Amino acid sequence: MTAGMTTSTPTSTGPTAKPGFTETVRRLASAQKPPAKGSPAYSRFINRKIGRVLAAGAYQLNLTPNQVTLISACLSAAGIALIPLVAPSALTAVLIPFLLLLGYAFDSADGQLARLRGGGSPAGEWLDHVVDSIKVSALHLAVLIGWYKFYDLPDAALLIPIGFALVQAVFFFVQILTDQLRRAHPSQAPPAADGSLTATIRSIMVWPTDYGVLCIVFALIAWQTGFVVAYTVMGAGTLLFLVAALPKWFREVSRFGR
Incomplete structure:
Protein backbone atom coordinates (compact mmCIF):
# COMPACT_ATOMS: atom_id res chain seq x y z
CA MET A 1 0.00 0.00 0.00
CA THR A 2 1.18 3.54 -0.68
CA ALA A 3 2.01 5.56 2.44
CA GLY A 4 -0.65 8.09 3.39
CA MET A 5 -3.53 6.17 1.75
CA THR A 6 -6.28 4.60 3.80
CA THR A 7 -8.88 2.05 2.95
CA SER A 8 -12.46 1.79 4.13
CA THR A 9 -14.70 -1.21 4.41
CA PRO A 10 -18.11 -0.78 2.79
CA THR A 11 -20.93 -0.96 5.29
CA SER A 12 -24.39 -2.35 4.74
CA THR A 13 -27.43 -1.51 6.72
CA GLY A 14 -29.23 -4.62 5.47
CA PRO A 15 -32.88 -4.77 4.49
CA THR A 16 -35.24 -2.36 6.18
CA ALA A 17 -37.14 -4.08 8.96
CA LYS A 18 -40.86 -4.41 8.38
CA PRO A 19 -42.88 -2.29 10.82
CA GLY A 20 -44.89 -4.16 13.40
CA PHE A 21 -48.66 -4.56 13.34
CA THR A 22 -49.38 -1.53 15.54
CA GLU A 23 -47.06 0.70 13.54
CA THR A 24 -48.61 -0.54 10.30
CA VAL A 25 -52.09 0.38 11.54
CA ARG A 26 -50.78 3.83 12.47
CA ARG A 27 -49.26 4.32 9.03
CA LEU A 28 -52.48 3.28 7.36
CA ALA A 29 -54.45 5.74 9.47
CA SER A 30 -52.16 8.61 8.50
CA ALA A 31 -52.19 7.67 4.81
CA GLN A 32 -55.93 7.03 4.61
CA LYS A 33 -57.57 7.91 1.31
CA PRO A 34 -60.17 10.66 1.88
CA PRO A 35 -63.71 9.27 1.63
CA ALA A 36 -65.88 10.46 -1.23
CA LYS A 37 -68.35 13.21 -0.47
CA GLY A 38 -71.57 11.64 0.75
CA SER A 39 -70.00 8.30 1.65
CA PRO A 40 -72.48 6.26 3.76
CA ALA A 41 -71.87 6.21 7.50
CA TYR A 42 -71.12 2.50 8.02
CA SER A 43 -68.74 2.41 5.09
CA ARG A 44 -66.98 5.58 6.19
CA PHE A 45 -66.78 5.26 9.97
CA ILE A 46 -66.80 1.51 10.61
CA ASN A 47 -65.87 -0.52 7.56
CA ARG A 48 -62.78 1.54 6.71
CA LYS A 49 -61.44 1.11 10.25
CA ILE A 50 -62.01 -2.65 10.23
CA GLY A 51 -60.42 -2.81 6.80
CA ARG A 52 -57.42 -0.92 8.15
CA VAL A 53 -56.80 -3.59 10.77
CA LEU A 54 -57.24 -6.37 8.20
CA ALA A 55 -54.89 -4.59 5.79
CA ALA A 56 -52.25 -4.35 8.51
CA GLY A 57 -52.60 -8.06 9.24
CA ALA A 58 -52.40 -8.91 5.54
CA TYR A 59 -49.26 -6.80 5.28
CA GLN A 60 -47.66 -8.74 8.12
CA LEU A 61 -48.53 -11.99 6.31
CA ASN A 62 -47.05 -10.70 3.03
CA LEU A 63 -50.37 -10.99 1.21
CA THR A 64 -50.88 -9.04 -1.99
CA PRO A 65 -53.87 -6.74 -2.59
CA ASN A 66 -55.21 -9.15 -5.21
CA GLN A 67 -55.10 -12.00 -2.70
CA VAL A 68 -57.06 -9.87 -0.24
CA THR A 69 -59.59 -9.12 -2.98
CA LEU A 70 -60.04 -12.84 -3.57
CA ILE A 71 -60.50 -13.44 0.18
CA SER A 72 -63.22 -10.79 0.12
CA ALA A 73 -64.85 -12.49 -2.87
CA CYS A 74 -64.84 -15.91 -1.17
CA LEU A 75 -66.36 -14.59 2.05
CA SER A 76 -69.07 -12.66 0.21
CA ALA A 77 -69.80 -15.67 -2.02
CA ALA A 78 -70.20 -17.91 1.03
CA GLY A 79 -72.64 -15.49 2.64
CA ILE A 80 -74.62 -15.06 -0.57
CA ALA A 81 -74.76 -18.81 -1.19
CA LEU A 82 -76.41 -19.42 2.18
CA ILE A 83 -79.40 -17.26 1.23
CA PRO A 84 -80.88 -19.56 -1.45
CA LEU A 85 -79.37 -22.85 -0.28
CA VAL A 86 -80.18 -22.97 3.45
CA ALA A 87 -83.57 -22.37 5.01
CA PRO A 88 -83.68 -19.23 7.17
CA SER A 89 -82.89 -19.91 10.84
CA LEU A 102 -66.36 -9.55 6.79
CA GLY A 103 -66.18 -9.77 3.00
CA TYR A 104 -67.00 -6.06 2.85
CA ALA A 105 -64.22 -5.27 5.31
CA PHE A 106 -61.68 -7.20 3.22
CA ASP A 107 -62.99 -5.25 0.22
CA SER A 108 -61.85 -2.10 2.00
CA ALA A 109 -58.59 -3.72 3.08
CA ASP A 110 -57.32 -4.48 -0.43
CA GLY A 111 -57.14 -0.83 -1.44
CA GLN A 112 -55.55 0.19 1.86
CA LEU A 113 -52.97 -2.58 1.52
CA ALA A 114 -52.18 -1.41 -2.02
CA ARG A 115 -51.52 2.13 -0.79
CA LEU A 116 -49.33 0.78 2.02
CA ARG A 117 -47.27 -1.16 -0.52
CA GLY A 118 -46.73 1.91 -2.67
CA GLY A 119 -49.88 2.16 -4.75
CA GLY A 120 -52.30 -0.08 -6.55
CA SER A 121 -52.29 -1.23 -10.15
CA PRO A 122 -54.89 -0.92 -12.93
CA ALA A 123 -55.23 -4.72 -12.89
CA GLY A 124 -55.91 -4.68 -9.14
CA GLU A 125 -58.55 -1.98 -9.48
CA TRP A 126 -60.11 -3.90 -12.37
CA LEU A 127 -60.28 -7.10 -10.31
CA ASP A 128 -61.80 -5.25 -7.36
CA HIS A 129 -64.55 -3.71 -9.49
CA VAL A 130 -65.31 -7.00 -11.25
CA VAL A 131 -65.77 -8.75 -7.91
CA ASP A 132 -67.98 -5.91 -6.63
CA SER A 133 -70.14 -5.93 -9.77
CA ILE A 134 -70.77 -9.66 -9.41
CA LYS A 135 -71.50 -9.30 -5.69
CA VAL A 136 -74.08 -6.52 -5.94
CA SER A 137 -76.12 -8.43 -8.53
CA ALA A 138 -75.70 -11.94 -7.09
CA LEU A 139 -76.87 -10.81 -3.65
CA HIS A 140 -80.31 -9.75 -4.87
CA LEU A 141 -80.70 -12.73 -7.18
CA ALA A 142 -79.99 -14.93 -4.15
CA VAL A 143 -82.74 -13.11 -2.25
CA LEU A 144 -85.10 -13.71 -5.16
CA ILE A 145 -84.45 -17.47 -5.05
CA GLY A 146 -84.56 -17.56 -1.26
CA TRP A 147 -87.92 -15.81 -1.14
CA TYR A 148 -89.31 -18.19 -3.78
CA LYS A 149 -88.08 -21.30 -1.94
CA PHE A 150 -88.55 -20.49 1.73
CA TYR A 151 -91.06 -17.62 2.11
CA ASP A 152 -94.83 -17.66 1.72
CA LEU A 153 -95.21 -14.59 -0.47
CA PRO A 154 -97.39 -13.58 -3.43
CA ASP A 155 -95.68 -13.81 -6.80
CA ALA A 156 -95.73 -10.03 -7.14
CA ALA A 157 -93.41 -9.74 -4.14
CA LEU A 158 -90.66 -11.40 -6.18
CA LEU A 159 -90.48 -8.23 -8.26
CA ILE A 160 -88.88 -6.49 -5.27
CA PRO A 161 -85.48 -8.26 -5.37
CA ILE A 162 -85.56 -8.11 -9.19
CA GLY A 163 -86.07 -4.36 -9.05
CA PHE A 164 -83.44 -3.97 -6.32
CA ALA A 165 -80.93 -5.88 -8.47
CA LEU A 166 -81.58 -3.53 -11.40
CA VAL A 167 -81.31 -0.41 -9.24
CA GLN A 168 -78.13 -1.65 -7.56
CA ALA A 169 -76.48 -2.51 -10.88
CA VAL A 170 -77.20 0.94 -12.31
CA PHE A 171 -76.15 2.64 -9.07
CA PHE A 172 -72.85 0.76 -8.95
CA PHE A 173 -72.02 1.47 -12.58
CA VAL A 174 -72.85 5.17 -12.34
CA GLN A 175 -70.80 5.54 -9.15
CA ILE A 176 -67.74 3.92 -10.73
CA LEU A 177 -68.06 5.89 -13.97
CA THR A 178 -68.55 9.19 -12.13
CA ASP A 179 -65.54 8.48 -9.94
CA GLN A 180 -63.38 7.76 -12.99
CA LEU A 181 -64.47 11.02 -14.64
CA ARG A 182 -63.71 12.92 -11.44
CA ARG A 183 -60.21 11.45 -11.38
CA ALA A 184 -59.71 12.59 -14.97
CA HIS A 185 -60.76 16.15 -14.02
CA PRO A 186 -59.52 16.60 -10.43
CA SER A 187 -59.61 20.40 -10.54
CA GLN A 188 -63.36 20.32 -11.25
CA ALA A 189 -64.30 17.40 -9.01
CA PRO A 190 -66.10 18.03 -5.69
CA PRO A 191 -63.98 17.95 -2.53
CA ALA A 192 -63.66 14.79 -0.50
CA ALA A 193 -65.71 14.36 2.67
CA ASP A 194 -64.35 16.13 5.74
CA GLY A 195 -64.96 15.79 9.44
CA SER A 196 -67.58 18.52 9.63
CA LEU A 197 -71.00 18.00 11.17
CA THR A 198 -72.63 18.63 7.79
CA ALA A 199 -70.59 15.87 6.15
CA THR A 200 -71.42 13.49 8.99
CA ILE A 201 -75.14 14.20 8.73
CA ARG A 202 -74.96 13.66 4.97
CA SER A 203 -73.31 10.28 5.54
CA ILE A 204 -76.11 9.25 7.89
CA MET A 205 -78.89 10.49 5.60
CA VAL A 206 -77.80 8.24 2.72
CA TRP A 207 -78.11 5.08 4.86
CA PRO A 208 -80.42 3.30 2.34
CA THR A 209 -77.47 3.16 -0.07
CA ASP A 210 -75.08 1.79 2.55
CA TYR A 211 -74.02 -1.76 1.70
CA GLY A 212 -73.01 -2.30 5.32
CA VAL A 213 -76.54 -1.53 6.51
CA LEU A 214 -77.93 -3.90 3.87
CA CYS A 215 -75.69 -6.66 5.21
CA ILE A 216 -77.00 -6.03 8.73
CA VAL A 217 -80.59 -6.32 7.46
CA PHE A 218 -79.91 -10.00 6.75
CA ALA A 219 -79.87 -10.57 10.51
CA LEU A 220 -83.68 -10.48 10.12
CA ILE A 221 -83.79 -13.23 7.52
CA ALA A 222 -85.39 -15.76 9.89
CA TRP A 223 -88.26 -13.28 10.49
CA GLN A 224 -90.09 -13.17 7.17
CA THR A 225 -92.14 -10.02 7.73
CA GLY A 226 -89.30 -8.05 9.28
CA PHE A 227 -86.81 -8.99 6.58
CA VAL A 228 -89.19 -8.33 3.69
CA VAL A 229 -90.12 -4.91 5.07
CA ALA A 230 -86.55 -3.88 5.88
CA TYR A 231 -85.21 -5.13 2.54
CA THR A 232 -88.00 -3.36 0.64
CA VAL A 233 -87.33 -0.09 2.48
CA MET A 234 -83.64 -0.36 1.58
CA GLY A 235 -84.51 -0.95 -2.06
CA ALA A 236 -86.99 1.92 -2.20
CA GLY A 237 -84.53 4.25 -0.48
CA THR A 238 -81.76 3.34 -2.92
CA LEU A 239 -84.11 3.96 -5.85
CA LEU A 240 -85.15 7.38 -4.53
CA PHE A 241 -81.54 8.36 -3.94
CA LEU A 242 -80.55 7.24 -7.44
CA VAL A 243 -83.40 9.17 -9.07
CA ALA A 244 -82.41 12.29 -7.16
CA ALA A 245 -78.67 11.88 -7.74
CA LEU A 246 -78.64 11.12 -11.47
CA PRO A 247 -79.51 14.70 -12.60
CA LYS A 248 -76.99 16.13 -10.11
CA TRP A 249 -74.20 13.83 -11.32
CA PHE A 250 -75.07 14.59 -14.94
CA ARG A 251 -74.81 18.34 -14.33
CA GLU A 252 -71.49 17.76 -12.57
CA VAL A 253 -69.88 15.75 -15.36
CA SER A 254 -71.31 18.14 -17.95
CA ARG A 255 -68.92 20.80 -16.60
CA PHE A 256 -65.84 18.57 -16.91
CA GLY A 257 -63.42 19.59 -19.62
CA ARG A 258 -64.95 23.02 -20.17
Whole structure:
Protein backbone atom coordinates (compact mmCIF):
# COMPACT_ATOMS: atom_id res chain seq x y z
CA MET A 1 0.00 0.00 0.00
CA THR A 2 1.18 3.54 -0.68
CA ALA A 3 2.01 5.56 2.44
CA GLY A 4 -0.65 8.09 3.39
CA MET A 5 -3.53 6.17 1.75
CA THR A 6 -6.28 4.60 3.80
CA THR A 7 -8.88 2.05 2.95
CA SER A 8 -12.46 1.79 4.13
CA THR A 9 -14.70 -1.21 4.41
CA PRO A 10 -18.11 -0.78 2.79
CA THR A 11 -20.93 -0.96 5.29
CA SER A 12 -24.39 -2.35 4.74
CA THR A 13 -27.43 -1.51 6.72
CA GLY A 14 -29.23 -4.62 5.47
CA PRO A 15 -32.88 -4.77 4.49
CA THR A 16 -35.24 -2.36 6.18
CA ALA A 17 -37.14 -4.08 8.96
CA LYS A 18 -40.86 -4.41 8.38
CA PRO A 19 -42.88 -2.29 10.82
CA GLY A 20 -44.89 -4.16 13.40
CA PHE A 21 -48.66 -4.56 13.34
CA THR A 22 -49.38 -1.53 15.54
CA GLU A 23 -47.06 0.70 13.54
CA THR A 24 -48.61 -0.54 10.30
CA VAL A 25 -52.09 0.38 11.54
CA ARG A 26 -50.78 3.83 12.47
CA ARG A 27 -49.26 4.32 9.03
CA LEU A 28 -52.48 3.28 7.36
CA ALA A 29 -54.45 5.74 9.47
CA SER A 30 -52.16 8.61 8.50
CA ALA A 31 -52.19 7.67 4.81
CA GLN A 32 -55.93 7.03 4.61
CA LYS A 33 -57.57 7.91 1.31
CA PRO A 34 -60.17 10.66 1.88
CA PRO A 35 -63.71 9.27 1.63
CA ALA A 36 -65.88 10.46 -1.23
CA LYS A 37 -68.35 13.21 -0.47
CA GLY A 38 -71.57 11.64 0.75
CA SER A 39 -70.00 8.30 1.65
CA PRO A 40 -72.48 6.26 3.76
CA ALA A 41 -71.87 6.21 7.50
CA TYR A 42 -71.12 2.50 8.02
CA SER A 43 -68.74 2.41 5.09
CA ARG A 44 -66.98 5.58 6.19
CA PHE A 45 -66.78 5.26 9.97
CA ILE A 46 -66.80 1.51 10.61
CA ASN A 47 -65.87 -0.52 7.56
CA ARG A 48 -62.78 1.54 6.71
CA LYS A 49 -61.44 1.11 10.25
CA ILE A 50 -62.01 -2.65 10.23
CA GLY A 51 -60.42 -2.81 6.80
CA ARG A 52 -57.42 -0.92 8.15
CA VAL A 53 -56.80 -3.59 10.77
CA LEU A 54 -57.24 -6.37 8.20
CA ALA A 55 -54.89 -4.59 5.79
CA ALA A 56 -52.25 -4.35 8.51
CA GLY A 57 -52.60 -8.06 9.24
CA ALA A 58 -52.40 -8.91 5.54
CA TYR A 59 -49.26 -6.80 5.28
CA GLN A 60 -47.66 -8.74 8.12
CA LEU A 61 -48.53 -11.99 6.31
CA ASN A 62 -47.05 -10.70 3.03
CA LEU A 63 -50.37 -10.99 1.21
CA THR A 64 -50.88 -9.04 -1.99
CA PRO A 65 -53.87 -6.74 -2.59
CA ASN A 66 -55.21 -9.15 -5.21
CA GLN A 67 -55.10 -12.00 -2.70
CA VAL A 68 -57.06 -9.87 -0.24
CA THR A 69 -59.59 -9.12 -2.98
CA LEU A 70 -60.04 -12.84 -3.57
CA ILE A 71 -60.50 -13.44 0.18
CA SER A 72 -63.22 -10.79 0.12
CA ALA A 73 -64.85 -12.49 -2.87
CA CYS A 74 -64.84 -15.91 -1.17
CA LEU A 75 -66.36 -14.59 2.05
CA SER A 76 -69.07 -12.66 0.21
CA ALA A 77 -69.80 -15.67 -2.02
CA ALA A 78 -70.20 -17.91 1.03
CA GLY A 79 -72.64 -15.49 2.64
CA ILE A 80 -74.62 -15.06 -0.57
CA ALA A 81 -74.76 -18.81 -1.19
CA LEU A 82 -76.41 -19.42 2.18
CA ILE A 83 -79.40 -17.26 1.23
CA PRO A 84 -80.88 -19.56 -1.45
CA LEU A 85 -79.37 -22.85 -0.28
CA VAL A 86 -80.18 -22.97 3.45
CA ALA A 87 -83.57 -22.37 5.01
CA PRO A 88 -83.68 -19.23 7.17
CA SER A 89 -82.89 -19.91 10.84
CA ALA A 90 -81.25 -18.30 13.84
CA LEU A 91 -77.92 -19.68 12.63
CA THR A 92 -78.16 -18.25 9.11
CA ALA A 93 -79.34 -14.95 10.61
CA VAL A 94 -75.91 -14.76 12.24
CA LEU A 95 -73.73 -16.35 9.56
CA ILE A 96 -75.03 -14.44 6.54
CA PRO A 97 -74.49 -10.89 7.85
CA PHE A 98 -71.20 -11.92 9.45
CA LEU A 99 -69.79 -13.32 6.19
CA LEU A 100 -71.12 -10.40 4.14
CA LEU A 101 -69.72 -7.80 6.53
CA LEU A 102 -66.36 -9.55 6.79
CA GLY A 103 -66.18 -9.77 3.00
CA TYR A 104 -67.00 -6.06 2.85
CA ALA A 105 -64.22 -5.27 5.31
CA PHE A 106 -61.68 -7.20 3.22
CA ASP A 107 -62.99 -5.25 0.22
CA SER A 108 -61.85 -2.10 2.00
CA ALA A 109 -58.59 -3.72 3.08
CA ASP A 110 -57.32 -4.48 -0.43
CA GLY A 111 -57.14 -0.83 -1.44
CA GLN A 112 -55.55 0.19 1.86
CA LEU A 113 -52.97 -2.58 1.52
CA ALA A 114 -52.18 -1.41 -2.02
CA ARG A 115 -51.52 2.13 -0.79
CA LEU A 116 -49.33 0.78 2.02
CA ARG A 117 -47.27 -1.16 -0.52
CA GLY A 118 -46.73 1.91 -2.67
CA GLY A 119 -49.88 2.16 -4.75
CA GLY A 120 -52.30 -0.08 -6.55
CA SER A 121 -52.29 -1.23 -10.15
CA PRO A 122 -54.89 -0.92 -12.93
CA ALA A 123 -55.23 -4.72 -12.89
CA GLY A 124 -55.91 -4.68 -9.14
CA GLU A 125 -58.55 -1.98 -9.48
CA TRP A 126 -60.11 -3.90 -12.37
CA LEU A 127 -60.28 -7.10 -10.31
CA ASP A 128 -61.80 -5.25 -7.36
CA HIS A 129 -64.55 -3.71 -9.49
CA VAL A 130 -65.31 -7.00 -11.25
CA VAL A 131 -65.77 -8.75 -7.91
CA ASP A 132 -67.98 -5.91 -6.63
CA SER A 133 -70.14 -5.93 -9.77
CA ILE A 134 -70.77 -9.66 -9.41
CA LYS A 135 -71.50 -9.30 -5.69
CA VAL A 136 -74.08 -6.52 -5.94
CA SER A 137 -76.12 -8.43 -8.53
CA ALA A 138 -75.70 -11.94 -7.09
CA LEU A 139 -76.87 -10.81 -3.65
CA HIS A 140 -80.31 -9.75 -4.87
CA LEU A 141 -80.70 -12.73 -7.18
CA ALA A 142 -79.99 -14.93 -4.15
CA VAL A 143 -82.74 -13.11 -2.25
CA LEU A 144 -85.10 -13.71 -5.16
CA ILE A 145 -84.45 -17.47 -5.05
CA GLY A 146 -84.56 -17.56 -1.26
CA TRP A 147 -87.92 -15.81 -1.14
CA TYR A 148 -89.31 -18.19 -3.78
CA LYS A 149 -88.08 -21.30 -1.94
CA PHE A 150 -88.55 -20.49 1.73
CA TYR A 151 -91.06 -17.62 2.11
CA ASP A 152 -94.83 -17.66 1.72
CA LEU A 153 -95.21 -14.59 -0.47
CA PRO A 154 -97.39 -13.58 -3.43
CA ASP A 155 -95.68 -13.81 -6.80
CA ALA A 156 -95.73 -10.03 -7.14
CA ALA A 157 -93.41 -9.74 -4.14
CA LEU A 158 -90.66 -11.40 -6.18
CA LEU A 159 -90.48 -8.23 -8.26
CA ILE A 160 -88.88 -6.49 -5.27
CA PRO A 161 -85.48 -8.26 -5.37
CA ILE A 162 -85.56 -8.11 -9.19
CA GLY A 163 -86.07 -4.36 -9.05
CA PHE A 164 -83.44 -3.97 -6.32
CA ALA A 165 -80.93 -5.88 -8.47
CA LEU A 166 -81.58 -3.53 -11.40
CA VAL A 167 -81.31 -0.41 -9.24
CA GLN A 168 -78.13 -1.65 -7.56
CA ALA A 169 -76.48 -2.51 -10.88
CA VAL A 170 -77.20 0.94 -12.31
CA PHE A 171 -76.15 2.64 -9.07
CA PHE A 172 -72.85 0.76 -8.95
CA PHE A 173 -72.02 1.47 -12.58
CA VAL A 174 -72.85 5.17 -12.34
CA GLN A 175 -70.80 5.54 -9.15
CA ILE A 176 -67.74 3.92 -10.73
CA LEU A 177 -68.06 5.89 -13.97
CA THR A 178 -68.55 9.19 -12.13
CA ASP A 179 -65.54 8.48 -9.94
CA GLN A 180 -63.38 7.76 -12.99
CA LEU A 181 -64.47 11.02 -14.64
CA ARG A 182 -63.71 12.92 -11.44
CA ARG A 183 -60.21 11.45 -11.38
CA ALA A 184 -59.71 12.59 -14.97
CA HIS A 185 -60.76 16.15 -14.02
CA PRO A 186 -59.52 16.60 -10.43
CA SER A 187 -59.61 20.40 -10.54
CA GLN A 188 -63.36 20.32 -11.25
CA ALA A 189 -64.30 17.40 -9.01
CA PRO A 190 -66.10 18.03 -5.69
CA PRO A 191 -63.98 17.95 -2.53
CA ALA A 192 -63.66 14.79 -0.50
CA ALA A 193 -65.71 14.36 2.67
CA ASP A 194 -64.35 16.13 5.74
CA GLY A 195 -64.96 15.79 9.44
CA SER A 196 -67.58 18.52 9.63
CA LEU A 197 -71.00 18.00 11.17
CA THR A 198 -72.63 18.63 7.79
CA ALA A 199 -70.59 15.87 6.15
CA THR A 200 -71.42 13.49 8.99
CA ILE A 201 -75.14 14.20 8.73
CA ARG A 202 -74.96 13.66 4.97
CA SER A 203 -73.31 10.28 5.54
CA ILE A 204 -76.11 9.25 7.89
CA MET A 205 -78.89 10.49 5.60
CA VAL A 206 -77.80 8.24 2.72
CA TRP A 207 -78.11 5.08 4.86
CA PRO A 208 -80.42 3.30 2.34
CA THR A 209 -77.47 3.16 -0.07
CA ASP A 210 -75.08 1.79 2.55
CA TYR A 211 -74.02 -1.76 1.70
CA GLY A 212 -73.01 -2.30 5.32
CA VAL A 213 -76.54 -1.53 6.51
CA LEU A 214 -77.93 -3.90 3.87
CA CYS A 215 -75.69 -6.66 5.21
CA ILE A 216 -77.00 -6.03 8.73
CA VAL A 217 -80.59 -6.32 7.46
CA PHE A 218 -79.91 -10.00 6.75
CA ALA A 219 -79.87 -10.57 10.51
CA LEU A 220 -83.68 -10.48 10.12
CA ILE A 221 -83.79 -13.23 7.52
CA ALA A 222 -85.39 -15.76 9.89
CA TRP A 223 -88.26 -13.28 10.49
CA GLN A 224 -90.09 -13.17 7.17
CA THR A 225 -92.14 -10.02 7.73
CA GLY A 226 -89.30 -8.05 9.28
CA PHE A 227 -86.81 -8.99 6.58
CA VAL A 228 -89.19 -8.33 3.69
CA VAL A 229 -90.12 -4.91 5.07
CA ALA A 230 -86.55 -3.88 5.88
CA TYR A 231 -85.21 -5.13 2.54
CA THR A 232 -88.00 -3.36 0.64
CA VAL A 233 -87.33 -0.09 2.48
CA MET A 234 -83.64 -0.36 1.58
CA GLY A 235 -84.51 -0.95 -2.06
CA ALA A 236 -86.99 1.92 -2.20
CA GLY A 237 -84.53 4.25 -0.48
CA THR A 238 -81.76 3.34 -2.92
CA LEU A 239 -84.11 3.96 -5.85
CA LEU A 240 -85.15 7.38 -4.53
CA PHE A 241 -81.54 8.36 -3.94
CA LEU A 242 -80.55 7.24 -7.44
CA VAL A 243 -83.40 9.17 -9.07
CA ALA A 244 -82.41 12.29 -7.16
CA ALA A 245 -78.67 11.88 -7.74
CA LEU A 246 -78.64 11.12 -11.47
CA PRO A 247 -79.51 14.70 -12.60
CA LYS A 248 -76.99 16.13 -10.11
CA TRP A 249 -74.20 13.83 -11.32
CA PHE A 250 -75.07 14.59 -14.94
CA ARG A 251 -74.81 18.34 -14.33
CA GLU A 252 -71.49 17.76 -12.57
CA VAL A 253 -69.88 15.75 -15.36
CA SER A 254 -71.31 18.14 -17.95
CA ARG A 255 -68.92 20.80 -16.60
CA PHE A 256 -65.84 18.57 -16.91
CA GLY A 257 -63.42 19.59 -19.62
CA ARG A 258 -64.95 23.02 -20.17
